[in-house]
Amino acid sequence: MQTAQTNNYMKAMVLENYGEAFKLKELPVPAPAKGQVLVRIAASGINPLDTKIKRGEGKHAKQLVPAILGLDLAGVVVSTGEGVTSFKTGDEVYGMAGGIGGRQGTLAEYAAVDADLLALKPANLSMREAAALPLVFITAWEGLVDRANVKADQRVLIHGGAGGIGHVAIQLARSFGASVFATGSSKSLQVIESLGATPIDYNSLSVKDYVEKYTAGEGFDIVFDTVGGETLDKSFEAVRNYTGHVVSALGWGSHSLAPLSFRGATYSGVFTLLPMLTGKGMKHHGDILREAARLAENGQLKPLLDKRTLALGEAEAAYKAIESGATTGKLVVNI
Structure with missing residues (x-):
């Protein structure tokens, strides 16, 4: 075990309570259990799912109140629990580490995190x-790589290409050599194009029109829905x-499978929270993040960030900005 002060x-x-404002409190710093590391959090990424949990609408996340929310973090390891050999004190790490299933979230100065969920932070980010x-x-990885087995020379369509999942999915698919197309509103088309995808304005072209225009009526090899x-x-x-x-990533509700069946095509759902909810498969998340670090360090992956900088005590404003749709890129809170 290694420990820093x-x-x-x-x-x-x-x-x-669900639907209420956050309260800034002082709490004991958690101690890392076996297989965990204690991370001094530098930044907490905010996702739309976080806001749903806060409103009490994310029941599938199984986060009871009172709770500290927040899924994503980047920070520095300050101590390691029994059995941890993959990280040492002083390592800069990142991961989807808490905020669901009773796990402490990332809107805090410290968190004890299962080491399997973490990877070393990309050096150039x-x-x-x-x-x-x-x-x-x-x-994006679980959808495009684990489920769809994306390959070079495939035509990949990503719905919501300028969104949080969509903008990294574009970069991921391109890193495999795929030709990428992405839908968006007129205001997001420039962002989509800047990421290297062919932009499709879903308001001006019907599905039939853009399938004909970009695939000669054949259809796309992979279609990744990030909108639902x-x-x-x-x-x-x-x-x-x-x-x-x-x-x-949002295959909820009732949908007719007839159009899919008539094409003899296949469907997969992605539920990224499952390893943290079940405790099974967490190491795969760490492995995926090591792939992300490799791509980032190779210049093939860079997140789009909202320009505003908010501190821990301003988390309420961050959540409201996401709920209002007023963000451009991912919004991150400085801890």
Whole structure:
């Protein structure tokens, strides 16, 4: 076990009841259990899921109140628990580490985190940039790589290409050599194009129109839905016959599978929270983040950040900005 000096107490934003404002409190610094490391958090990435949990609408996340929310972090290891050999005191790390399933979240100065969930921070990214990546990159990897087995020369369509998952999914698919297309509103098309994808304005082109225009009517090899609802139904119409694969990170609700079945295509769902909820498969998340670090250090992956800088005590404002749709890029809170 390795330990660095810490204070006995930390500041944390606590949600006492769903739908209420956070309260800034002082709490004891947690001690790392077997297989855990204690991280001094430098930055906490905020995701739309975090805001749903705060409102009491993210029941699938199984986070009871009172709780400290926040899924993503980047920071420095200050001590290691029994059996941890993969990290040492002083290591800069990042990961999707808490905020669900009763785990302490990242809106705090410290967190005791399962070492399997972490990876060394990409050397060329700031703490803020690293904290923006874990949830969205893991989701993109599980969809495109684990489920759809993305390959060079495939045509990949990503719905919501300028969003949190979408903008890293574009970069990930391109790193495998795929030709990437992405839907968005007119205001997001420039961002999509800057990431190296062919932008598709979903308001001006029907599914039939853009399938004809970009695939000569054949359909896309992979369609990755990051939006859900009606967009998933459209994904079933846009996929290639026989060999096509639709993946969704928001495959909720009721959907007719007939358009998919008529194409002889396949479908997979992604539920990124499962390892933290079950305790099974957590090491794969750390492995995925090591791949993200490799891509970032090779210049193939860079998150888009919202320009505003907010401190821990301003987490309430951060959540409201995401709920209002007023952010451009991932919003990260400085701890």
